Amino acid sequence: MVPHLITALTGPINELEQRMLDAMPAIERWFRLEWMEHTPPIYASAHLRNAGFKLAPVNTNLFPRGWNYLAEDMLPLAVQAAMAAIEKICPEARNLLIIPENHTRTPSYLANVVQLQRIFQRAGLNVRVGSIDPGVKKTERIELPNGDSVVLEPVIRTGGRLGLKHFDPCTILLNNELATGTPGILEDLYEQYLLPPLHAGATVRRKSTHFKCYEEVAKRFGKMLGIDHWLIHPISALCADVDWAQGQGIERLQSEVDALLAKVRRKYKEYGIHEKPFVILKADQGSYSTGAMPVHDAKELEALGRKARSKMAVTKDGLPVQAVLIQEGVSTQERVHEAVAEPVVYMMDRYVIGGVYRVHPERSMNENLNAPGASFVPLAFAHSTQMPQPGMRPGTSAPNRFYMYGVVARLAMLASSYELEATDPNAEVYD
Amino acid sequence: MVPHLITALTGPINELEQRMLDAMPAIERWFRLEWMEHTPPIYASAHLRNAGFKLAPVNTNLFPRGWNYLAEDMLPLAVQAAMAAIEKICPEARNLLIIPENHTRTPSYLANVVQLQRIFQRAGLNVRVGSIDPGVKKTERIELPNGDSVVLEPVIRTGGRLGLKHFDPCTILLNNELATGTPGILEDLYEQYLLPPLHAGATVRRKSTHFKCYEEVAKRFGKMLGIDHWLIHPISALCADVDWAQGQGIERLQSEVDALLAKVRRKYKEYGIHEKPFVILKADQGSYSTGAMPVHDAKELEALGRKARSKMAVTKDGLPVQAVLIQEGVSTQERVHEAVAEPVVYMMDRYVIGGVYRVHPERSMNENLNAPGASFVPLAFAHSTQMPQPGMRPGTSAPNRFYMYGVVARLAMLASSYELEATDPNAEVYD
Numbered sequence: 001m002v003p004h005l006i007t008a009l010t011g012p013i014n015e016l017e018q019r020m021l022d023a024m025p026a027i028e029r030w031f032r033l034e035w036m037e038h039t040p041p042i043y044a045s046a047h048l049r050n051a052g053f054k055l056a057p058v059n060t061n062l063f064p065r066g067w068n069y070l071a072e073d074m075l076p077l078a079v080q081a082a083m084a085a086i087e088k089i090c091p092e093a094r095n096l097l098i099i100p101e102n103h104t105r106t107p108s109y110l111a112n113v114v115q116l117q118r119i120f121q122r123a124g125l126n127v128r129v130g131s132i133d134p135g136v137k138k139t140e141r142i143e144l145p146n147g148d149s150v151v152l153e154p155v156i157r158t159g160g161r162l163g164l165k166h167f168d169p170c171t172i173l174l175n176n177e178l179a180t181g182t183p184g185i186l187e188d189l190y191e192q193y194l195l196p197p198l199h200a201g202a203t204v205r206r207k208s209t210h211f212k213c214y215e216e217v218a219k220r221f222g223k224m225l226g227i228d229h230w231l232i233h234p235i236s237a238l239c240a241d242v243d244w245a246q247g248q249g250i251e252r253l254q255s256e257v258d259a260l261l262a263k264v265r266r267k268y269k270e271y272g273i274h275e276k277p278f279v280i281l282k283a284d285q286g287s288y289s290t291g292a293m294p295v296h297d298a299k300e301l302e303a304l305g306r307k308a309r310s311k312m313a314v315t316k317d318g319l320p321v322q323a324v325l326i327q328e329g330v331s332t333q334e335r336v337h338e339a340v341a342e343p344v345v346y347m348m349d350r351y352v353i354g355g356v357y358r359v360h361p362e363r364s365m366n367e368n369l370n371a372p373g374a375s376f377v378p379l380a381f382a383h384s385t386q387m388p389q390p391g392m393r394p395g396t397s398a399p400n401r402f403y404m405y406g407v408v409a410r411l412a413m414l415a416s417s418y419e420l421e422a423t424d425p426n427a428e429v430y431d
Numbered sequence: 432m433v434p435h436l437i438t439a440l441t442g443p444i445n446e447l448e449q450r451m452l453d454a455m456p457a458i459e460r461w462f463r464l465e466w467m468e469h470t471p472p473i474y475a476s477a478h479l480r481n482a483g484f485k486l487a488p489v490n491t492n493l494f495p496r497g498w499n500y501l502a503e504d505m506l507p508l509a510v511q512a513a514m515a516a517i518e519k520i521c522p523e524a525r526n527l528l529i530i531p532e533n534h535t536r537t538p539s540y541l542a543n544v545v546q547l548q549r550i551f552q553r554a555g556l557n558v559r560v561g562s563i564d565p566g567v568k569k570t571e572r573i574e575l576p577n578g579d580s581v582v583l584e585p586v587i588r589t590g591g592r593l594g595l596k597h598f599d600p601c602t603i604l605l606n607n608e609l610a611t612g613t614p615g616i617l618e619d620l621y622e623q624y625l626l627p628p629l630h631a632g633a634t635v636r637r638k639s640t641h642f643k644c645y646e647e648v649a650k651r652f653g654k655m656l657g658i659d660h661w662l663i664h665p666i667s668a669l670c671a672d673v674d675w676a677q678g679q680g681i682e683r684l685q686s687e688v689d690a691l692l693a694k695v696r697r698k699y700k701e702y703g704i705h706e707k708p709f710v711i712l713k714a715d716q717g718s719y720s721t722g723a724m725p726v727h728d729a730k731e732l733e734a735l736g737r738k739a740r741s742k743m744a745v746t747k748d749g750l751p752v753q754a755v756l757i758q759e760g761v762s763t764q765e766r767v768h769e770a771v772a773e774p775v776v777y778m779m780d781r782y783v784i785g786g787v788y789r790v791h792p793e794r795s796m797n798e799n800l801n802a803p804g805a806s807f808v809p810l811a812f813a814h815s816t817q818m819p820q821p822g823m824r825p826g827t828s829a830p831n832r833f834y835m836y837g838v839v840a841r842l843a844m845l846a847s848s849y850e851l852e853a854t855d856p857n858a859e860v861y862d
Contacts, residue, residue, distance in 0.1 A: 003507040025525065028514075028555020032522045076434040076508055080782055083459075084515050091463045094456065124459020351511055 002352045002406025003077060005379035008334045008341060009050075009401045016055065016231050020404045023225055027407055030224055031350070031414070038417035040350045042085055042173065042195040046409035047358070048343045049330035053273055055404060056234040056330050057412035058280070058342075060210060062200045063177040065101075066356060067119070068111035069376040070346060074354030075119065081348035082123035088349075089193055090170050096125040097162070097169035099155070099186075101176050102133035107144050114148045116175060119348075125171075130155040130164050132176070132185055139165075160191045171195060177202040179287045180319070199423050200416075202287045207325045208238040209423060214415035221411055232408055235263055235328040238284060242324045244313035254298040256326055257281075261298070264328050275331065278366055281312070284323035292368045294329055331365040336377050340365050343379070345409030352406040355379040433783045433837025434508060436810035439765045439772060440481075440832045447486065447662050451835045454656055458838055461655055462781070462845070469848035471781045473516055473604065473626040477840035478789070479774045480761035484704055486835060487665040487761050488843035489711070489773075491641060493631045494608040496532075497787060498550070499542035500807040501777060505785030506550065512779035513554035519780075520624055521601050527556040528593070528600035530586070530617075532607050533564035538575050545579045547606060550779075556602075561586040561595050563607065563616055591622045602626060608633040610718045630854050631847075633718045638756045639669040640854060645846035652842055663839055666694055666759040669715060673755045675744035685729040687757055688712075692729070695759050706762065709797055712743070715754035723799045725760055762796040767808050771796050774810070776840030783837040786810040 013021070020027065045064035046057045067078075086093050098120075100113045113129060120127045130153050139153045153164045162185065163169055171193040178186075178201035186198060198204065215233055222229030239256045242249035257279055264277035278296045293312060295301065304312075313321055334341045339361035346354045357377045360369040379402065421427065444452070451458065476495035477488045498509075517524050529551075531544045544560060551558045561584050570584045584595045593616065594600055602624040609617075609632035617629060629635065646664055653660030670687045673680035688710055695708035709727040724743060726732065735743075744752055765772045770792035777785045788808045791800040810833065852858065 003510075025552070025555050025557050029523070029525055032514075032518055032524075032555065035518070036522055073504060077511060079434075080508060080511055083463075083782070087463055087466070091467050092460070093463075094460055121456070124456050124463065126456050351514070 002400065002403045003074070003354070004398075004400040005071075005355055005402040007343070007379065007401045007405070008336050008357065013399060013401070014052065016053075016227065017401070017404045019225060019227060020407055021399050024403065026224070030221065031410060034414055035350045038414060038421065039088075040347070040413055041200065041416050041420065042089075043346075043348050044413050044416055045347070046345045046412040048345065048405055048408055049332045050334055050343070050405075051331045052333045053271060054231045054330060055408050056232055056328075057214065057408060058234065058327070058330060059207070060214075060412040060416050061177075062196045062205070062416060063175055063202075064346060065109060065112045065175065066344070066376060067115040067346070068108065069356045069378055070115075070354040071378040071380050073380075074346075075122075077351065077353040078119045078346075078348050079122040081351040081353055082119050084351070085349035086123055086125070086171075089195070093125055093170045095167060095169040095171075096120050096127045097155075097164065097167070097172045098127060098129045099132055099172060099174050099176050100129060100152070102131065102135075105142070107146075110142060110144055110150050111146060111148065113175065114144065114150050116173070117150070120173070126167075128153060128164055128167050128169075130162075130167075132183055155185065157185050160189060162186070162189055162192065174200075177287055179203065197420065197424070199425060200420060203285055203319065205419075205423070206284050206323070207282060208236065208284050208323070210415060210419050211236040211325070211327070213418035213422065214412060217411050217415045217418060230267055232411065234330055235260060235267075237326045238323055239326060240323045242322065244309045244321060247309075250301055253281075253324060253326075254301050257295055257298040257301065260326050260328065278329035280327045280329050280368070282325045282327065283312075283321040284325045286319055286321070292370070294366050294368070329366055332369075333365065337361075340367075340369065341377070342369055343405050344376075345405050347409060347413050350410070350413070352409060355402065355405065433831065433834045434505070434785070435829075435831040436502075436786055436833040438774070438810060438832045438836070439767050439788065444830060444832070445483065447484075447658065448832070448835050450656060450658060451838055452830050455834065457655070461652065462841060465845055466781045469845060469852065470519075471778075471844055472631065472847050472851065473520075474777075474779050475844050475847055476778070477776045477843040479776065479836055479839055480763045481765055481774070481836075482706075482762045483764045484702060485662045485761060486839050487663055487759075488645065488839060489665065489758070489761065490638070491645075491843040491847050492608075493627045493636070493847060494606055494633075495777060496540060496543045496606065497775070497807060498546040498777070499539065500787045500809055501546075501785040502809040502811050504811075505777075506553075508782070508784040509550045509777075509779050510553040512782040512784055513550050515782070516780035517554055517556070517602075520626070524556055524601045526598060526600040526602075527551050527558045528586075528595065528598070528603045529558060529560045530563055530603060530605050530607050531560060531583070533562065533566075536573070538577075541573060541575055541581050542577060542579065544606065545575065545581050547604070548581070551604070557598075559584060559595055559598050559600075561593075561598075563614055586616065588616050591620060593617070593620055593623065605631075608718055610634065628851065628855070630856060631851060634716055636850075636854070637715050637754070638713060639667065639715050639754070641846060641850045642667040642756070642758070644849035644853065645843060648842050648846045648849060661698055663842065665761055666691060666698075668757045669754055670757060671754045673753065675740045675752060678740075681732055684712075684755060684757070685732050688726055688729040688732065691757050691759065709760035711758045711760045711799070713756045713758065714743075714752040715756045717752070723801075725797050725799070760797055763800075764796065768792075771798075771800065772808070773800055774836050775807075776836050778840060778844050781841070781844070783840060786833065786836065 045061045047059045049058050117127045136154045141151045143149045181203045182198050218229040218233040237256050237260050239253045261277050278294050280292050282292045332342045336357050336359045339359045340363050341357040341359045344356050358369050360374045472493050476492045478490045480489050548558045567585045572582045574580045612634045613629050649660040649664040668687050668691050670684045692708050709725050711723050713723045763773045767788050767790050770790045771794050772788040772790045775787050789800045791805045
């Protein structure tokens with residue numbers, strides 16, 4: 001099930017969307033059975049791009065922030081999903097510790113932390129916020145402009161457990177993508193549930209592994225639905241050992257880009273799409289907020305100036321880029337107030353609980369919207385005026401145009417489950 | 432977790448309510464652990480009475496109707512709860528059959544059926560409606576005034592399975608309280624999930640057993656919370672072998688009523704309550720919509736006229752009343768537009784998903800509101816204007832005054848789990 005949110009889609013429903021709407025019971029059953037075999041991450045947000053002819057995830061964030069941007073109506077859904085997650089993970093849970101980003105102190109990020117705290121409090125836990133930033137040495141209350149406040153406490157490591165003064169959590173929720181690597185203070189916490197696990201951290205995770213898993217998921221889903229999985233999947237390739245600074249590996253990268261563009265061109269021809277294909281280059285490792293570069297022609301890489309190259313050479317957090325993910329570019333057809341927009345779907349456990357549009361008025365439909373100037377617009381819940389129409393069959397009258405977003409986002413969530421299973425360093429323990 | 436609905440409560444928060452609000456994490460954890468041991472019924476509605484000094488359930492309906500009266504915002508919550516229920520009961524489910532009441536064809540009842548169908552459809556099932564009324568011989572589409580329509584099909588029994596033409600459900604949802612007894616067509620369906628089970632039917636279930644289980648639940652909960660369980664429990668007693676028509680057993684009933692009134696009087700004295708105690712007499716078996724009679728003095732029973740007695744002698748469905756449940760009356764302090772109101776809390780699986788007020792402008796605070804002239808007012812979700820107040824701690828600012836209703840309603844749900852376990856005719860099979 002996907003809540004009925006109002007999307008910016010007003011055009012006719014195309015074949016892909018109609019196929020998903022018609023197959024809703026089969027799709028939901030398919031997910032139910034998948035979740036029996038694969039445990040979803042505690043939470044995730046999937047960034048989607050809808051080109052009209054295809055709809056694909058372009059990244060899956062396992063440390064989602066922006067909970068504060070969601071419509072208020074989603075709160076009960078998030079709480080209910082959090083309850084379901086806790087029941088599975090640790091029904092005896094009393095205390096939950098949230099670990100936020102180390103240095104981010106913007107009011108919007110802290111409002112996100114407050115919202116997460118609120119969700120898990122209402123799910124019936126004592127929730128406190130502990131920083132693993134070594135600079136945080138004493139408890140601090142930070143007031144936010146909206147009237148909320150957050151109390152940030154220094155964490156205390158005692159043997160195999162992490163906690164706060166007089167607070168021993170059974171579950172630790174990471175809202176810190178660990179962009180500079182895995183801190184020792186989080187290692188070997190075998191007595192507590194650490195969610196998501198350390199191998200979901202930004203320096204450990206590889207986007208290429210995620211998209212390989214996503215391709216597998218998309219193929220299986222496509223087979224069930226009877227569609228070409230390309231319609232929901234961005235073709236991806238990995239180019240290892242690229243040294244942007246020294247200019248090494250660039251030729252290899254060019255030929256890989258050429259090869260991928262050729263594949264996309266064939267697909268465009270097959271479907272009669274008259275657009276110019278492009279790819280996006282991203283660092284395979286490192287934070288999702290690291291710059292992504294659109295490339296329409298491999299030759300562009302030769303002409304790259306020193307500035308552009310040095311921008312690609314390190315991640316946002318200063319780590320050197322070695323492997324480059326080449327990903328089919330998916331343009332976005334959606335507009336909110338005439339600005340280019342891409343939907344971001346929020347999930348808690350296996351449930352879709354809300355969505356926002358990331359909007360950037362100064363970017364074009366082929367560009368990355370994760371850039372200064374972007375803003376977020378919550379997707380509202382559809383209300384009765386949009387709901388059943390007289391004379392229509394119940395449930396079919398006003399189609400839920402958010403549904404397909406909820407489906408593709410959950411495919412990305414499922415791919416993350418596959419990914420975390422495949423990369424679990426302790427996997428053999430459970431075999 | 433209980434969604435934040437707007438109640439009619441505007442007075443100060445009393446001690447009981449404050450205790451529940453403060454203990455929220457402990458209460459939620461207590462429920463989580465209880466639900467590990469006891470499976471909740473698929474759905475239920477709990478009718479509560481709030482006297483100010485005490486809050487108690489007065490009946491727990493295991494075949495709840497009125498889903499159409501709930502606020503529209505609750506739909507996603509109900510769908511998410513239905514998904515969680517299906518995942519536990521039968522994750523492979525494709526088809527669900529709803530069995531409605533046999534003879535009720537009012538638009539409001541059918542709108543309730545449509546809403547249930549919608550909830551389970553959105554949870555990812557193919558849902559059809561099959562009547563077990565032998566009079567329904569062919570498929571019929573009934574149009575409702577609101578533009579919805581419902582297709583009613585005759586059920587087909589084939590060996591050990593029940594279904595429709597070309598429709599073989601794995602789960603059957605009863606929205607029929609089986610007020611005239613268990614029909615043979617529903618017996619021995621060992622291959623399908625029948626929810627709620629047959630021993631929840633109105634002629635099998637005994638209110639006295641439910642309230643005995645409720646007392647056990649209330650005692651355990653009261654101990655955990657450190658409160659006298661009387662504050663959430665209506666004292667009840669059973670008087671067997673009453674023959675209203677012949678006037679037999681009435682004296683015994685009088686002395687039982689006297690004894691119960693004395694108990695209530697002692698409690699009122701203990702708490703300094705200056706109200707006149709009363710009891711409610713109900714048939715121990717039979718539909719919940721069967722008349723309930725308030726009695727302030729056992730002498731009233733002598734003076735009962737023939738008409739009143741013959742009304743008590745048979746249930747709504749014409750079955751003779753034998754055992755009488757004597758229950759402490761709980762007056763209701765709530766008012767909606769100056770009319771006496773009682774909250775009805777809807778639950779799906781273990782989740783509170785919404786509520787309505789049952790309102791009766793012509794009844795007093797001590798009377799049964801289940802009578803002609805009653806209407807339903809949905810409880811709306813609280814929106815941001817009621818939510819966090821500047822300067823207040825998050826989550827504590829605007830107290831959720833629906834919370835205590837959600838707690839007591841879930842205690843009644845839990846008592847139903849105990850009850851159905853204790854009365855399960857096939858229990859030994861699973862031991």
